[in-house]
Amino acid sequence: MDHKRYFFEKFGITERLLERCLGEALSAGGDYADLYFESVAATSLGLDESILKSASQGVSAGCGVRVVSGERTGYAYTDDLSADRLLRAARTAALIASGPAKQPVQGFTETSTPNLYPAPAAELDTDLSAKLDLVMRADRAARRYDRRITQVRASYADELRRILIAASDGTFASDTQPLARMSVFVLAKDGERTARGTSGGGGRVEIGYFTGAKGPEFFATEAARTAVLQLGAVPAPAGEMEVVLGPGWPGVLLHEAVGHGLEADFNRKKTSAFAGLIGRSVASSKVTVVDNGRMPSRRGSLNVDDEGSETQETVLIENGILRGYMSDKLSARLMGIPSTGNGRRESYQQIPMPRMTNTYMLAGEDDPEDILRSVKRGLYAVNFGGGQVDITSGKFVFSASEAYLIEDGKVTAPVRDATLIGNGPESLKHVSMVGNDLALDEGIGTCGKDGQSVPVGVGMPTVKLDRMTVGGTGR
Amino acid sequence: MTAAAISGIRLSQLAADIVARALRAGASDAEVTIREGDEFSTTVRLGEVETLKESGSRGVGLRVLLQADNGFRVASTSSSDFTPEGIEHLVLGAIALARVASVDPFAGLGENAEFGQLSGDLALYHEDVYSLPTEERIAWARRAEAAAMAVDTRIINSDGASFDAATGRRVFANSRDFVGEYTSSYCSIAASPIAQGANGEMQRDYWWSQARAFRDLESPESIGREAARRTLRMLDARRVSTQQAPVIFSPEVARGLVGAIFDAAAGDAVYRGASILAGKIGETVAATSVTVVDDGTLPGGFGTSPFDAEGLPSRRTVIVENGVLRSYVLNVYAARKLGLKSTGNAGRGLAGNPFLDAGNLFLEAGQQSPDEILRGVERGLYVTRLMGQGVNLVTGDYSRGAAGLWIDNGAFAYPVQEVTIAGNLMEMLRNITAIGSDLVFRSATAAPTLRIDGMTIAGE
Numbered sequence: 001m002d003h004k005r006y007f008f009e010k011f012g013i014t015e016r017l018l019e020r021c022l023g024e025a026l027s028a029g030g031d032y033a034d035l036y037f038e039s040v041a042a043t044s045l046g047l048d049e050s051i052l053k054s055a056s057q058g059v060s061a062g063c064g065v066r067v068v069s070g071e072r073t074g075y076a077y078t079d080d081l082s083a084d085r086l087l088r089a090a091r092t093a094a095l096i097a098s099g100p101a102k103q104p105v106q107g108f109t110e111t112s113t114p115n116l117y118p119a120p121a122a123e124l125d126t127d128l129s130a131k132l133d134l135v136m137r138a139d140r141a142a143r144r145y146d147r148r149i150t151q152v153r154a155s156y157a158d159e160l161r162r163i164l165i166a167a168s169d170g171t172f173a174s175d176t177q178p179l180a181r182m183s184v185f186v187l188a189k190d191g192e193r194t195a196r197g198t199s200g201g202g203g204r205v206e207i208g209y210f211t212g213a214k215g216p217e218f219f220a221t222e223a224a225r226t227a228v229l230q231l232g233a234v235p236a237p238a239g240e241m242e243v244v245l246g247p248g249w250p251g252v253l254l255h256e257a258v259g260h261g262l263e264a265d266f267n268r269k270k271t272s273a274f275a276g277l278i279g280r281s282v283a284s285s286k287v288t289v290v291d292n293g294r295m296p297s298r299r300g301s302l303n304v305d306d307e308g309s310e311t312q313e314t315v316l317i318e319n320g321i322l323r324g325y326m327s328d329k330l331s332a333r334l335m336g337i338p339s340t341g342n343g344r345r346e347s348y349q350q351i352p353m354p355r356m357t358n359t360y361m362l363a364g365e366d367d368p369e370d371i372l373r374s375v376k377r378g379l380y381a382v383n384f385g386g387g388q389v390d391i392t393s394g395k396f397v398f399s400a401s402e403a404y405l406i407e408d409g410k411v412t413a414p415v416r417d418a419t420l421i422g423n424g425p426e427s428l429k430h431v432s433m434v435g436n437d438l439a440l441d442e443g444i445g446t447c448g449k450d451g452q453s454v455p456v457g458v459g460m461p462t463v464k465l466d467r468m469t470v471g472g473t474g475r
Numbered sequence: 476m477t478a479a480a481i482s483g484i485r486l487s488q489l490a491a492d493i494v495a496r497a498l499r500a501g502a503s504d505a506e507v508t509i510r511e512g513d514e515f516s517t518t519v520r521l522g523e524v525e526t527l528k529e530s531g532s533r534g535v536g537l538r539v540l541l542q543a544d545n546g547f548r549v550a551s552t553s554s555s556d557f558t559p560e561g562i563e564h565l566v567l568g569a570i571a572l573a574r575v576a577s578v579d580p581f582a583g584l585g586e587n588a589e590f591g592q593l594s595g596d597l598a599l600y601h602e603d604v605y606s607l608p609t610e611e612r613i614a615w616a617r618r619a620e621a622a623a624m625a626v627d628t629r630i631i632n633s634d635g636a637s638f639d640a641a642t643g644r645r646v647f648a649n650s651r652d653f654v655g656e657y658t659s660s661y662c663s664i665a666a667s668p669i670a671q672g673a674n675g676e677m678q679r680d681y682w683w684s685q686a687r688a689f690r691d692l693e694s695p696e697s698i699g700r701e702a703a704r705r706t707l708r709m710l711d712a713r714r715v716s717t718q719q720a721p722v723i724f725s726p727e728v729a730r731g732l733v734g735a736i737f738d739a740a741a742g743d744a745v746y747r748g749a750s751i752l753a754g755k756i757g758e759t760v761a762a763t764s765v766t767v768v769d770d771g772t773l774p775g776g777f778g779t780s781p782f783d784a785e786g787l788p789s790r791r792t793v794i795v796e797n798g799v800l801r802s803y804v805l806n807v808y809a810a811r812k813l814g815l816k817s818t819g820n821a822g823r824g825l826a827g828n829p830f831l832d833a834g835n836l837f838l839e840a841g842q843q844s845p846d847e848i849l850r851g852v853e854r855g856l857y858v859t860r861l862m863g864q865g866v867n868l869v870t871g872d873y874s875r876g877a878a879g880l881w882i883d884n885g886a887f888a889y890p891v892q893e894v895t896i897a898g899n900l901m902e903m904l905r906n907i908t909a910i911g912s913d914l915v916f917r918s919a920t921a922a923p924t925l926r927i928d929g930m931t932i933a934g935e
Binding site for chain 1: 520523524525526527528529530532533534536549550551552553554555556564568572573575576577578579582609632634669676677678679709712714717747748749825826827828862863864865867869870872874875876878892893894895896897898899931933934935
């Protein structure tokens with residue numbers, strides 16, 4: 001693939017200029033330098049009260065220059081891609097180092113990349129009417145679901161991100177990354193009770209994805225179903241109990257409980273509750289967790305990471321034993337471990353860090369029905385809002401948006417929103433059953449770390465935890 | 476004239492030019508936002524520089540309105556490309572996009588008489604934020620971290636300390652002859668030490684100071700010592716049993732509660748019926764001691780601006796007065812939907828419609844010192860940290876992860892973690908039984924210590 005032509009032709013970038021900038025970046029010494037060019041075109045449509053109230057498009061482009069010297073990183077960026085400004089950014093980033101000039105490796109080696117997602121050649125604003133049709137269909141489907149649905153907001157957003165990375169170690173990589181997402185938010189009202197429901201999905205896909213099974217009607221119906229269900233929800237229970245998590249998005253548990261704690265930077269600095277636990281048991285023997293950047297069309301997938309490294313499937317926990325961390329180039333070099341292709345950044349204005357891609361637990365052997373039947377009194381949580389973790393103490397939360405009581409092995413009343421809390425290195429030790437129904441989320445996840453947001457995926461089969469604290473108000 | 480001032484005139488002229496071009500291209504009304512900023516940041520960890528970042532960027536956003544029989548079609552575009560071709564694309568793109576939008580009967584700019592800006596010096600910009608040489612900025616971060624590390628041998632590691640400085644310029648122009656621009660500056664210092672307890676478990680907390688002027692920053696040593704104190708007090712934290720007990724929100728977490736009140740009073744949530752405060756103007760929604768104010772006019776405030784994102788002057792709005800809901804917070808669109816007037820609370824990104832944004836938002840201080848409030852609690856939880864989103868403004872359901880200090884007989888007994896606190900926001904506001912005298916603006920939203928009764932603590 002030749003994504004680089006985009007930058008070469010549109011912005012007049014040449015290999016000679018890339019080499020000059022890298023040379024300038026290492027003019028005061030340093031171990032490594034890289035250039036990250038990014039161009040993003042984004043569209044978003046928002047239907048509200050059956051009116052297309054918001055329609056916007058944006059373009060941005062820029063380049064970030066990084067110089068690494070030991071454990072020190074210098075960074076500068078510019079949104080002006082002229083040779084003068086690029087060289088000036090390189091000189092600014094170079095201020096981190098102080099020593100004799102280094103020479104970048106002569107000549108570039110292009111990173112080989114798979115084709116995990118479509119790479120549209122045209123600008124995205126060609127099919128606005130098709131996008132508009134999606135949000136209008138979602139609006140109609142949600143209102144049709146139940147007469148108690150009083151408000152519907154449906155949105156469609158996509159972006160096309162082009163990147164080019166050139167580094168002093170000879171790395172040269174480029175990619176074109178589509179990302180699309182539909183979201184539906186509804187309110188249901190019945191007398192005095194009001195409740196909300198949300199749903200959405202997408203991935204590194206083109207608009208055609210939404211004409212399939214996961215289209216506007218699917219997401220609208222899901223949102224409406226959740227809102228109507230919540231109208232009759234009872235207070236969530238409070239305290240420690242057995243918890244069964246449904247397949248798919250509840251995998252956000254893994255993202256918070258173990259994912260962040262296994263990012264290499266935290267472990268290099270020994271600020272993670274998981275530091276020094278490689279080879280040790282951190283979960284029940286039924287638990288195997290991987291991070292996989294190479295799943296076709298998935299929201300968290302990347303042909304190449306934001307440092308030009310190949311992405312891969314990385315085993316994090318194997319049968320309960322901690323096997324490895326997710327690393328970027330800096331952590332890999334300083335820790336003497338392989339780079340796993342997890343170096344990511346929100347934009348050219350940001351320094352890359354180890355980040356997750358698609359993180360999920362492999363399927364087990366239990367029948368999901370048997371898992372529910374085994375619970376005397378507990379919570380069955382099938383959908384969640386976001387979560388958060390303190391990687392140093394290991395404590396994490398995630399908030400259930402659709403959950404039910406389990407009484408004597410039967411799923412009974414829906415409960416109101418409740419936060420679940422646990423301790424990362426301990427909670428997965430309480431996993432006693434793992435279902436055979438692995439599913440990934442619908443493609444809505446966004447992960448924040450140090451102020452940088454990146455799209456991610458999560459997944460999980462039905463899982464039973466013998467113990468977890470549920471933060472409701474009921475008994 | 477300074478370089479910054481020259482740039483300001485140029486950008487104001489550019490914004491007005493783009494408005495004129497949009498009108499020539501067929502827009503009935505247009506709004507242009509330009510943002511320009513420089514940032515510096517450095518982090519130091521274990522005495523060594525970890526990152527050094529220095530850069531600037533700018534962007535322009537255009538929103539156009541096309542008059543139809545019964546309202547406007549609206550669309551917006553944004554770009555980082557300031558070349559003539561880039562601006563041309565911005566204008567033509569917005570017009571083309573607006574043609575596919577629906578006619579919205581409530582869309583439209585404010586009334587001509589509403590536009591305006593505060594006069595006088597709001598003390599938002601101080602050139603001294605960039606006065607320190609880079610080496611000194613690094614030294615400040617280093618001093619903050621060193622002060623934290625020196626407090627106690629149980630502080631065994633560090634998540635680093637940082638020094639940040641930034642300046643930004645915001646320009647806004649519309650087709651009703653409003654042109655405004657202002658610059659603001661900001662600097663901050665923070666430290667985040669890590670301590671290890673007798674049980675081997677690590678804890679991390681942080682403390683910070685931010686200011687519009689460098690001379691107003693607190694000393695690195697005081698920041699480091701306070702960060703260490705906060706980290707050390709969490710060592711060997713336990714869980715507590717599930718129970719109902721009084722909860723004291725420290726000022727740092729009480730801020731979030733004030734933010735939730737703002738969000739619930741936000742006009743867009745209100746007109747949708749998506750808020751527990753919808754339709755409750757004039758009703759008692761909180762304890763009678765509670766007064767919540769949003770004030771975008773405080774000189775030097777972190778939430779101060781001469782005008783909002785629609786060109787209306789910033790103002791002071793009493794949202795809740797002695798427990799009674801007095802006003803929603805509104806931009807032009809939400810006000811028109813509700814048959815009210817904007818409270819000058821419009822915010823916006825470069826692209827997209829205006830949303831609702833707070834100025835300096837606070838809950839007024841009460842009479843009791845934080846110590847007095849503490850002494851009044853026989854058994855309860857003093858919350859220093861909350862985790863997760865867990866606030867549903869449609870139902871009021873509130874459930875968040877919490878950590879803090881257990882209170883026994885009016886005094887701190889031991890640290891607590893891995894628990895949740897839950898309740899309903901409406902009941903929580905009515906159950907505010909004590910308000911501290913300790914209101915300090917460390918950021919744009921501020922609150923004093925609050926005691927709330929009747930919440931459920933879930934733990935073991």
